[in-house]
Amino acid sequence: MILFATSDKGGTGRSVTSCNVALRCALQGHDVCYLDFDFGSPTAGAIFHVDSAARGITGGRGLHSYLEGSVSAPVELDLWRHIERAELRPPPAGAARLVLLPGDEGGGEFPIDDEMIDRCQRLLRRLAEEFELVIVDLSAGRSYALQLALEVTARPALRAVTTRWLVFHRWTRQHIIAAAGLAYGDHGIVATGVDKGHVRDQLDDSVRFVRTAVPAPESSQFAGLLPTQAAWLQETDAELQKLAARRRVGRSVLLGSVPLDPVLQWREQLILDSDVRTLQIANKETNAALDALAEDVLNDDSWEGL
Ligand SMILES: Nc1ncnc2c1ncn2[C@@H]1O[C@H](COP(=O)(O)OP(=O)(O)O)[C@@H](O)[C@H]1O
Ligand SMILES: [Mg+2]
Numbered sequence: 579m580i581l582f583a584t585s586d587k588g589g590t591g592r593s594v595t596s597c598n599v600a601l602r603c604a605l606q607g608h609d610v611c612y613l614d615f616d617f618g619s620p621t622a623g624a625i626f627h628v629d630s631a632a633r634g635i636t637g638g639r640g641l642h643s644y645l646e647g648s649v650s651a652p653v654e655l656d657l658w659r660h661i662e663r664a665e666l667r668p669p670p671a672g673a674a675r676l677v678l679l680p681g682d683e684g685g686g687e688f689p690i691d692d693e694m695i696d697r698c699q700r701l702l703r704r705l706a707e708e709f710e711l712v713i714v715d716l717s718a719g720r721s722y723a724l725q726l727a728l729e730v731t732a733r734p735a736l737r738a739v740t741t742r743w744l745v746f747h748r749w750t751r752q753h754i755i756a757a758a759g760l761a762y763g764d765h766g767i768v769a770t771g772v773d774k775g776h777v778r779d780q781l782d783d784s785v786r787f788v789r790t791a792v793p794a795p796e797s798s799q800f801a802g803l804l805p806t807q808a809a810w811l812q813e814t815d816a817e818l819q820k821l822a823a824r825r826r827v828g829r830s831v832l833l834g835s836v837p838l839d840p841v842l843q844w845r846e847q848l849i850l851d852s853d854v855r856t857l858q859i860a861n862k863e864t865n866a867a868l869d870a871l872a873e874d875v876l877n878d879d880s881w882e883g884l
Pocket of ligand 2: 594616
C-alpha cells in the first residue's frame with residue numbers, strides 16, 4: 579500500500595505522527611519505507627533521530643536529485659542502523675524493515691515535468707512491491723508534491739497498487755475547515771485527482787483524516803483549570819465536532835486522533851515505550867493512540883467504503 583500523508587497547513591503534526599506510525603508498523607512486523615516528499619523542507623531525518631540526515635542528505639543523492647534525474651536511484655537509509663536512540667539498537671525482536679528515503683539537504687520545491695513523473699512512478703512501483711507500507715510525506719497544501727502524487731497514481735502502471743490518503747489537521751476551527759478544503763474543495767485532492775484521471779468515488783473513498791494534538795478536556799492535563807475554562811473547553815470541543823461533521827471530516831472518515839502530548843509539543847521525535855514507562859515524560863494515551871493508528875492504517879476495514 580502507498581499511503582500519502584498530506585495536510586493543508588504546515589505544523590499540523592503530519593510528519594511527526596507519520597514517522598511514529600512508520601516506526602510502529604515496522605515494530606509490528608511490517609516492512610515499511612518512508613519517503614520525504616516535503617520538498618521545501620525535507621527534515622524527516624530529524625524526527626527519526628538521524629543526525630546525519632536531519633535536514634536531508636548531502637552529496638546530491640536524495641529524492642530531489644533522483645526526481646530531477648541526476649542520480650539513477652535515491653539513497654535508502656536503513657533506519658535500524660541510523661536512529662540514534664539506544665533503545666532501538668539493536669532493533670527489538672520481531673521488527674521488520676524500516677527505511678527512509680530522505681530529500682536533499684538544501685533542496686527546494688520544483689515544478690514537475692513528464693520525466694519526473696516517470697521516475698516517480700518507477701520508484702513508487704518498485705517500493706510498493708518491496709514494502710508492505712510506503713508512506714509518502716507530502717509538502718503541505720496544494721503543492722507540487724501533491725500534484726505529482728495525484729498524477730502518478732492515476733497512471734496505469736500504479737493502478738494495481740492500493741493507494742490511500744491521510745489528511746492531518748489540528749483540532750481547531752481553522753484546521754478543520756482547511757483540511758476539508760484540501761480533501762474536497764477546489765483544487766483539492768479529489769478535484770485535482772479527477773482532473774488527472776482518477777475515478778471520483780474511489781478517490782473520495784480512499785481519503786481519511788487524522789486529528790493531532792487534540793486536547794482532552796477531561797484529562798489530568800487540564801485538572802488545574804477554572805470551572806469557567808473547563809466548561810468553555812467542553813463547549814468548544816462540541817462545536818468543533820459539529821463543524822467537522824458538517825464539513826465531512828467527522829467520525830465516519832476519522833482514522834485516528836492523537837492527544838496533545840507534552841513531549842511532542844516540545845520536540846518532534848519518536849515516542850518509545852521507554853518515554854512512557856522509564857523516563858515517564860510522554861503520556862500513555864499518546865502511546866496507545868499511535869499504536870491504534872498504526873494498526874488501523876494497515877487494517878483494510880478502516881478503509882472500507884462508506
Ligand atoms: N500530538 C501532539 N501533541 C503536541 N504537539 C504535537 C503533536 N503532534 C505534533 N505536534 C507538534 O506540532 C509541530 C508540528 O508537527 P510536524 O509533524 O512538524 O507538522 P507538519 O509535518 O504537519 O508540518 C511539532 O512541533 C510537533 O512536535
Ligand atoms: Mg512536516
